[in-house]
Amino acid sequence: MSYFRAENLSLHFGGLKAVDAVSFAVEKGEILSIIGPNGAGKSSIFNLISRIYRPTSGRIFFEDQDITEQPPYDIARLGIARTFQNIELFENATVLSNLLVGRHRHSTTQLWQELLFLPSVRANEKVHRRRVEQVIEFLDLEPYRDKLISGLPYGVRKVIELARALCSEPKLILLDEPSSGLNVEETSDMSFWIRDMKSELGVTVLMVEHDMSLVNRVSDRVIALNYGRVLAMGSPAEVQQHPDVVAAYLGA
Amino acid sequence: MRFLFKTDYEDDIRLFPHSGYFVSYGILLALLLIAPYVLSSYLMSQLVFVCIYATVGVALLILTGFTGQASLGHAAFLAIGAYTAAYLQKYNVPFPVYFLAAGALTGLIGALVGFPALRLQGIYLVIATISFAFIVEEILARWESVTNGNEGMRVKAVSLLGVTVSRDSPTFYFLCLAVLVLTIVGTLNLLRSPTGRAFVAIRDSETAARSMGINVALYKVKSFAISAAITGFAGVLFAHKLSFISPEMFTLQLSIEFIIVILIGGTFSLHGAVLGAIFIVMIDPFLTYLKDDMPGIIAGIAATFGAGSATAGNVQSKVAAFASLNGLKGAIYGIIIMLFVLFEPLGIYGRWLKIKLFFQLFPLYKRATFKRQKIYVKSERNR
Numbered sequence: 001m002s003y004f005r006a007e008n009l010s011l012h013f014g015g016l017k018a019v020d021a022v023s024f025a026v027e028k029g030e031i032l033s034i035i036g037p038n039g040a041g042k043s044s045i046f047n048l049i050s051r052i053y054r055p056t057s058g059r060i061f062f063e064d065q066d067i068t069e070q071p072p073y074d075i076a077r078l079g080i081a082r083t084f085q086n087i088e089l090f091e092n093a094t095v096l097s098n099l100l101v102g103r104h105r106h107s108t109t110q111l112w113q114e115l116l117f118l119p120s121v122r123a124n125e126k127v128h129r130r131r132v133e134q135v136i137e138f139l140d141l142e143p144y145r146d147k148l149i150s151g152l153p154y155g156v157r158k159v160i161e162l163a164r165a166l167c168s169e170p171k172l173i174l175l176d177e178p179s180s181g182l183n184v185e186e187t188s189d190m191s192f193w194i195r196d197m198k199s200e201l202g203v204t205v206l207m208v209e210h211d212m213s214l215v216n217r218v219s220d221r222v223i224a225l226n227y228g229r230v231l232a233m234g235s236p237a238e239v240q241q242h243p244d245v246v247a248a249y250l251g252a
Numbered sequence: 253m254r255f256l257f258k259t260d261y262e263d264d265i266r267l268f269p270h271s272g273y274f275v276s277y278g279i280l281l282a283l284l285l286i287a288p289y290v291l292s293s294y295l296m297s298q299l300v301f302v303c304i305y306a307t308v309g310v311a312l313l314i315l316t317g318f319t320g321q322a323s324l325g326h327a328a329f330l331a332i333g334a335y336t337a338a339y340l341q342k343y344n345v346p347f348p349v350y351f352l353a354a355g356a357l358t359g360l361i362g363a364l365v366g367f368p369a370l371r372l373q374g375i376y377l378v379i380a381t382i383s384f385a386f387i388v389e390e391i392l393a394r395w396e397s398v399t400n401g402n403e404g405m406r407v408k409a410v411s412l413l414g415v416t417v418s419r420d421s422p423t424f425y426f427l428c429l430a431v432l433v434l435t436i437v438g439t440l441n442l443l444r445s446p447t448g449r450a451f452v453a454i455r456d457s458e459t460a461a462r463s464m465g466i467n468v469a470l471y472k473v474k475s476f477a478i479s480a481a482i483t484g485f486a487g488v489l490f491a492h493k494l495s496f497i498s499p500e501m502f503t504l505q506l507s508i509e510f511i512i513v514i515l516i517g518g519t520f521s522l523h524g525a526v527l528g529a530i531f532i533v534m535i536d537p538f539l540t541y542l543k544d545d546m547p548g549i550i551a552g553i554a555a556t557f558g559a560g561s562a563t564a565g566n567v568q569s570k571v572a573a574f575a576s577l578n579g580l581k582g583a584i585y586g587i588i589i590m591l592f593v594l595f596e597p598l599g600i601y602g603r604w605l606k607i608k609l610f611f612q613l614f615p616l617y618k619r620a621t622f623k624r625q626k627i628y629v630k631s632e633r634n635r
Contacts, residue, residue, distance in 0.1 A: 050463050076465030088463075090456035092520065093449075096264065100446075101453045105465035107446035111474065114445035115438045121445050122265065129261040168464065 002061075003028040003204060004172055009058035011044050011228075018044045020228035021058070026172070031198055031205040033215045035239070036225035037248055042208040043085055044228075046174050049206075050075050050082050062172065077105045081170035083161040085177045085208075089149045095160055096145055099135060102167030103128040135166045138200075139193060155186045162193065166201070173197065175207040179214050191217045212240070224248070267440055284429060288422035296425060300493055301533045302526075303428035304486050309513040309525030310435050311482035316511075317519040318448065319475040320455030321369065324507045325381030328388035329480045331502035332358045333487020338405040338497055339398055347410050355484040362480020366473035385507055392499040404498025407491045419493050428489050435482055436522055442478075451475055505582065512585060516592050518599025527600040539581060547572035 002025035011019040019041040026032050034042045047053045049060060051072040059068045062078060070078070081102070090098050106128065109121045136142060139159050144152060149160070158181065165173055178194065179187040191214050197203045209215050215222060215236055222239040224231040232242035239245055256269060268274055288296055308326060315321050333354040340350035365384050372380050392399045399405065410417040410424065417423045442448045450471045453461035458468055491497050509532050517528025551568035555561065574580075596603055610617045 052459065052462075071467075072462045073465050073467040076463060082463050084460065084463075088457045088460035090453050090460065092456060093452050097449055097452065101449050101461070101464050101466070104446055104450060104453075109445060111442075111447055111478075114442055114447050117441035117445065121441075125265055125445065126261045129264065164464070 002026065003063065004206070005061040006045070006049075007059045007061070009045065009048060009060065010056045011041070011048055011053055012056045017228045019048065019055075022225070022228070022230055023058075024223055024230065024233065026204060026206055029198065029202060029204055030220040031194065031207065031218050033207045033209050033219040033222045033236075034225060035209060035212070035215060035222060036231075039227075040225040040248075041228040042225055043176055045225075046082060046176050046206075046208060049080065049174060076168060076170075079169075079171035080174065081165035081168045081172075082174035083158075083165050083176055083178065085180060087154075087157045087161055089157055089161060089164070091150045092148065094146050094148055095141065095152075096132065098149060098160060099132045099164050099167045100128055102164040103131065105168050106131075131169070132167055135163050138166070138196070139163045154181050155183070158182060158186070158190075159193075162190075166197070166203075170203060172204045172206065175205060175209075177208055177210060179209060179211045187211060187214055190214065194218045265444060267437075267444075288425050293420060296422075297420065297493075298533050298537070300425050300428050300489075302529045303425070303432045304489050304493065305510070305513055305529035305533055306526045307428075307432050307435050307486040307489075308483050308510050309517065309529050310432075310439055310522055311479045311486070312510050312514050313519065313522060313525050314439060314442075314451070314482070315475050315479035317514055317524070318443065318455060319451040319472065321472060321475065322374065322378045322511075323381040323479070324378050324504065324511065325365065325385040325388075326479075326483050326510045327502040327504070327506035328385040329358050329362060329483035330487040330490055330506070331388055331392060331497075331499070332361055333484030334407075334491035334497050334502075335392060335399055335405070335487075336484070337488040337491050338407045341408060347412050351485065351488050354488045355481045358484025358487065359477045359481030362483075363473050363477040365480070366476030369476065370469050370472055382504065382507075385502075385504060389499050389502060392502070399499070402499060404496055407495050407497060409495070410492050419495055424492070428493075431485055431489060435485070439522060447471070447474065508585060512589060514599075515589055516599055518601035520598065521601050523601040523604075524599050527604075531600065535584075539584070543572075543575040546575055 004026040005023075006025075007023050009019055009022045010017065022041070022045065024032075034045065036042050044053065048055050051070065055068065059066055061067065062080060065078070067075065067078060090101065093101075107124065109118075109124055113121050136145060139162065141156075141159060141163055144156055144160070149157065152160070158178065162175070162178065165175075175194070178190050182190060194205060194207070195218055198205060205218075207215075207219070219236055221234065222236045223233045224239050224242065224245045226244075226248040231244040231248060232239045234242075254270065254272070256263070258264065263269070268277070287299060291299070308330060311329075312323065312326055315323055336354035336357050337350050340353060345353075365381070369377055369380060393402050395401075409419060410427070412423075412427075415423075417427065443451075450461065450466045453464065453466055454468055454471055454475075461471075462468055494501070513528035513532050514524055515528070516524075516531050517526065518524030547568045550571050551564045554567045555564040559567070592599065598605075606622055609621065
């Protein structure tokens with residue numbers, strides 16, 4: 001059985017088939033990229049997995065568990081974290097507290113304990129902070145630790161979003177265009193981090209990406225989509241030479 | 253200027269980051285403790301109201317400032333707390349019991365209000381909470397067997413451990429102060445733990461909060477419940493301070509006053525609730541002063557500049573008529589809110605921080621330090 005599986009996933013908005021019977025599987029520990037022209041349904045698939053949209057039909061399995069009907073907040077608890085194409089950070093909070101929100105799925109304390117800030121809460125907080133510091137070190141975010149998000153440049157925010165997702169110690173991470181808005185150096189940093197995430201942290205990565213150089217550098221397999229349908233699946237080189245993919249991008 | 257070197261996770265967790273805090277808050281506490289033996293009884297009475305308003309302000313900050321759910325219904329929560337106290341007192345229930353019962357009941361009702369509020373955002377939530385406040389006001393006026401209707405209810409003095417605590421005594425002031433301090437400490441504890449961070453996350457991006465595993469609906473209801481419960485506690489003190497309560501005390505105007513408390517004080521920090529409470533409690537004596545003395549002063553100025561006694565008298569009566577216009581208080585509140593929203597959205601506390609930084613950095617303060625930061629457009633927000 002595959003680690004993560006989507007079966008005949010469909011999302012229709014009225015007559016528009018944003019995602020049309022898409023099936024794919026992600027193996028544990030691999031980096032799978034989804035590519036495709038604008039409007040191909042890439043981000044919609046992410047939104048289906050994180051349950052922001054409800055699929056019209058089809059099922060999603062993670063670790064052999066059907067998660068199609070899980071409420072959105074349970075998806076993170078199962079160990080699936082995500083980033084957003086247009087950064088969704090908590091603007092008026094510091095980087096540290098943004099990252100601590102990422103730890104939410106690991107918090108076990110009750111409201112009344114928190115009101116009194118009992119020793120158990122304090123101990124938990126320290127564990128959270130230790131984990132957050134590890135992520136900060138992993139992604140070189142030390143200079144920004146106590147800064148407010150609203151004052152940080154775009155490239156840094158992108159990394160912080162990745163950090164927040166990592167703080168939840170995910171098993172599977174969904175990256176929605178990790179390189180959009182980044183310059184060449186930042187993109188190459190991002191590619192190193194994505195590979196490190198796989199090799200050092202053992203995270204499985206599902207990624208939507210436009211930048212083919214990044215896709216080629218990091219992905220084990222690539223899926224090409226167009227008009228909500230799968231055009232091709234395979235290694236980066238195979239997919240790029242696939243006649244349907246070439247036609248979709250260049251128009252044949 | 254002080255630089256903090258963090259060497260321990262405790263450095264981020266503790267409430268007082270450095271020793272300077274102990275000095276300044278220690279002095280503040282000492283001043284508050286000797287206040288009843290120094291200040292006049294009028295000022296003490298005002299100080300008690302500051303404590304009560306500040307408690308409500310903290311409650312509203314939890315809901316509006318930190319969770320981002322606006323409410324214009326907090327007068328109703330205050331009323332529920334006050335009436336619970338007045339009603340239970342009739343049956344000789346001891347103070348600690350009805351104090352806690354009022355908080356619990358108000359918290360429960362707050363949670364119930366929270367449920368329909370889950371589907372509402374922004375202005376629609378404001379409308380829903382206003383309607384809730386009107387419903388409560390109407391129920392208080394009509395449910396005569398419990399609330400005595402429009403005749404109102406008398407509230408006897410607090411009886412604590414067999415001692416009667418008059419509403420003007422220092423003990424009552426200390427009681428209000430203790431409730432305020434406990435509320436602030438509890439809220440600060442909440443804000444440095446997962447629940448508080450979940451509130452802030454919901455305020456800034458519900459989508460992201462959800463994808464981080466936060467049950468947005470549950471936390472919104474929690475926020476409503478906590479905020480309402482604290483307001484209920486304040487309501488008990490409010491009832492005792494006034495010693496008489498009736499439905500027309502808990503109107504929309506009172507809810508607006510609570511919103512002013514946090515808007516003017518500053519919505520991002522608990523300091524704002526206290527500063528805003530001082531402002532709103534002290535504006536009343538100021539308005540009375542305007543009403544009583546201003547006409548005479550202006551007429552005097554007019555007379556000095558050569559106006560005849562007839563003209564001066566005319567001016568005096570016109571100014572007096574203006575000062576006692578019916579909607580003047582509301583209009584002044586409106587102007588104050590507008591000015592703050594336009595020119596100092598961070599409130600009095602935000603202004604204080606800027607002034608403090610100016611002196612800390614002197615002479616290196618840059619004018620653009622607090623210029624608005626560029627905000628990146630979120631084109632595809634998933635609500």
